[in-house]
Structure formats: C-alpha cells, structure tokens
Amino acid sequence: MQALQINVAPELKLAGQTSGRHLETEYEPIDLGTHKLVFTMPLTIDVSYVFDGEGFNVSGVLSSELLMNCTKCNREFKQRFSVDFEERFIKASDEEAEELDCYPFFGETLDLDRMVLDLLILNAPAYGLCRPDCKGLCPKCGADLNFTQCACSRHKGNAFAALEELGRLLKDEEEV
Numbered sequence: 482m483q484a485l486q487i488n489v490a491p492e493l494k495l496a497g498q499t500s501g502r503h504l505e506t507e508y509e510p511i512d513l514g515t516h517k518l519v520f521t522m523p524l525t526i527d528v529s530y531v532f533d534g535e536g537f538n539v540s541g542v543l544s545s546e547l548l549m550n551c552t553k554c555n556r557e558f559k560q561r562f563s564v565d566f567e568e569r570f571i572k573a574s575d576e577e578a579e580e581l582d583c584y585p586f587f588g589e590t591l592d593l594d595r596m597v598l599d600l601l602i603l604n605a606p607a608y609g610l611c612r613p614d615c616k617g618l619c620p621k622c623g624a625d626l627n628f629t630q631c632a633c634s635r636h637k638g639n640a641f642a643a644l645e646e647l648g649r650l651l652k653d654e655e656e657v
C-alpha cells in the first residue's frame with residue numbers, strides 16, 4: 482500500500498493557494514468485525530488542500546469498488562462507491578487535534594492515512610443488493626428466487642391471502 486502522504490512545503494510558504502493531487506493506492510481488506518471491506522479496485526483520492534496560515538482545509542472525493550454479499554440472496558457482487566470529504570488538518574499533537582475535531586500534521590507532510598481509514602469505516606457501504614429487484618432466497622427451502630420458482634411460493638401466497646381475508650374481516654367489524 483502506497484502511503485497517502487503529500488509534501489506541502491510549497492503550500493506552507495504560500496497561504497491561500499489551493500493545490501490538488503490525484504492519489505491512487507491498493508487497499509488491504511479492512512475487518513470491521515460485523516463485515517469486511519474487500520476492495521476490488523485501487524482506492525483513488527482526488528484531493529484539494531489550502532493552507533490558511535494555521536492549518537489546511539482538505540476536501541475532495543475518494544472512491545473505489547467493494548466486493549459485497551447481497552443481503553437478500555447472499556451472492557457476491559461488486560459495488561462502486563464514493564465518499565465526499567471536507568476535513569481540517571492542524572499543526573498539533575494527536576490529542577489537541579482530536580479535541581478540535583481535526584487531524585494533526587507534522588513538519589511539511591500531510592498524512593491522509595488516518596483520515597482515509599476513518600472515511601472508509603464510517604462511509605463505505607456495508608450492505609447492498611446484487612440488483613435493485615433481487616428476489617432473494619426462499620425462506621423455506623433456500624432456493625434462489627432470481628433463478629427458480631420453488632413450490633413453497635404457493636403456500637406463501639395462501640398465507641398472504643389468509644392475512645388479507647383477516648384484514649377485511651376486521652375492517653368490516655370496525656365499520657359496523
């Protein structure tokens with residue numbers, strides 16, 4: 482993984498001047514406990530940064546593609562995503578920066594590693610569908626209803642019909 486660091490020596494001497502960079506890096510899977518972020522494409526970061534005399538305003542967009550499992554049918558699929566960001570970096574210790582809701586920077590280097598990791602943990606999609614109209618699996622026999630129609634579906638139909646009938650009866654009662 483390429484370190485996401487930017488040399489900002491020129492910007493530190495020229496407050497008010499906006500610079501931009503395009504960064505790209507392979508990203509290792511991130512294990513979040515409940516699920517894993519597995520990247521199928523390099524992570525790209527388009528970032529602009531400007532020094533205002535005290536700190537850097539850093540903004541841009543990061544994007545990549547994740548390997549996910551459909552929440553309905555469990556099939557693997559790839560999901561593109563992008564995250565807009567707007568953060569501030571100040572010359573301070575970790576604790577001071579955190580207290581001010583900023584990221585710290587040291588010397589003449591903007592290190593984006595922690596910001597990027599935070600953005601991914603907070604914003605990368607965790608759940609999704611392989612396609613908007615995924616029919617999912619049959620809760621009874623486990624058949625993938627995108628490809629096959631199992632015999633259980635008729636029973637399900639009956640259950641719904643019975644519920645509808647019950648609803649109608651209750652409604653009639655209310656109206657009386």
Ligand SMILES: [Zn+2]
Nearest residue numbers: 551554611615
């Ligand atoms: Zn699906």
Ligand SMILES: [Zn+2]
Nearest residue numbers: 619622631633
């Ligand atoms: Zn079934």
